[in-house]
Amino acid sequence: MREQLSFRIFRWVVLVPLGLFVVVPLYTMIMSALKPLRDVQGAFSWWPTRPTLRPFVDIWSTVPLAKYFVNSLIVTSVATVFSALIAVFASYAISRYRFRGRGTFSGVVLSTQMFPGVLFLLPLFVVFVNIDRTLGFTFLYQTRVGLILTYLTFTLPFSIWMLASYFDGIPKELDECARVDGASALGALFRIVLPTARPGIIAVAVYSFMTGWGEILFASQLTNADSRTLSVGLQAYATEANVYWNQVMAAALVVSIPIVAGFLLLQRYLVAGLTAGAVK
Amino acid sequence: MATTLPGRAAAGKTSRGGPDPATPPTKARRKWLSWKRSTPYLLLVPAAVLELLIHVIPMVVGLWMSFIELTQYYITNWSEAPWKGLGNFTVALDFSGPLGRQLLRSFGVTLGFTVLTVGISFGLGLCAALALQRFGRGRGFIRTLFLTPYALPAYAGIITWKFMLQRDNGLVNQLITNDLHLTGNRPFWLIGSNAFVSVVVVAIWQQWPFAFLMTMAGMQVIPDEVYQASSIDGASTWQQIRHVTLGMMKPINSVLLLLLFLWTFREFNTPFVLFGPTPPASADLLTIHIYSSSFINWNFGLGSAMSALLMLFLILVAGGWALWNRRISRDA
Structure with missing residues (x-):
């Protein structure tokens, strides 16, 4: 199909400035990480x-x-594995069974997506502190366990929604x-449905991992010096006297590489999974 | 098994446009407690327990907290905190008092921030998706490049912007004062009224790739035949974009706009990393306003009341959207 000249001009008018907008911060990050401290303290050099x-x-x-x-690796990996596993069970139930309470469950789960994290942070803080006080030792407040439970639960609703719509796309006849051949419900799930749903599960895992790795709000209040994760720890390069901008940039680069590499490798799954629910 | 779906489930299903619900796997069975009947519930137990512990209970606790005087004296023995009734809400909504005025200003800032960020992000995402349609070679590379800000952990991107926006050693001031000579003295970007511009730009940088991703996916499902038919009818590229592409993308665009609005309205990372827990007045977004009233001033009761109000507002927005969306899809 022939495109009009005006559309071809539009294409470049859009793509070039957007490309610059995206690239300049990435460029700054990489270049500044390669400079000695002196060179990031004076005027910026390209x-x-x-x-x-x-x-x-x-x-x-x-x-x-x-x-x-x-800490980040432990918290995020454990939360991701459990989130994916629990989401598989829940979304299989939602996709394959019709039962009383199904609508309520989906409704509650989806509605939690609407509420601001701050809304949960304050009560969660109080709940964790008081559970620990009842137990007599620090189990949840400012520990990795508490953070894992939090991340795991916060990625569940979206994971369940995404996986349920993925399961819906897999023929029930499978x-x-x-089942006719004698497999149990779990057997059918693990041997037949899961291998078919691998792209969906990868998408859910990538989403959970990215969410946990980049989370700041909960990490800022629910961790201490021992359980601190990268998102908050990275701010420690700024002291009262000095900000080590070159090190900040180097550290930002180092902590981004695993996640960006993973994303680039698995992006087609994430794109497919993210859009499965919305596009269908 | 009785298979009358609760109305909400059916409505939720169709609004999400999922495939038809599956038929029940077994015939009706009279026994109440059977293995088959309880299977779905057993599968849901782990998710339900966690949702209850981390979402539902805190939500109830949060609502309850907004009615008590939970200041620093009562954090660890909160059962002794005195009942305050609607006191926290009265303080938050008393727009002649200092706290109420701050909340109102913060709400205004957040609304402006959200409208600008969502509007521009959506526009950029849509334009980029249009421009990359039938792009040919290099399309995959550009797509990956555009998605990188989305893949980057939020703090890594924002902290880089923070460096770029520094007054004395940042890239932005170097560019506009020394390289382009647009202004004589270096402006401050992270304090004063410019902070609003900064937080909007940085939020757009992070958000627009998601809009791009979703609009691109929406365009992929439009069948080629529709374009062919319209070009046989003599439609120009622009007419095709206006009538075919945008027309067919209406449902996905409306979902996308709602999602972006809800996410942006409660944005926390951008102002928190750019400015720390106490941002300048011009960039005092609601979530961070609530955060600092709670954790800096240790007034959890007031903080909870403000979160409850924020939640109420978001519910109203989502409800209004649902009504509007129903009208749109009925007219279509």
């Missing part, structure tokens, strides 16, 4: 005149970045055949 890899070495000692990294 090119590192004295390129160095020192910031990538220093980030690990200025701030206990490795500890934050491990698991009915398995």
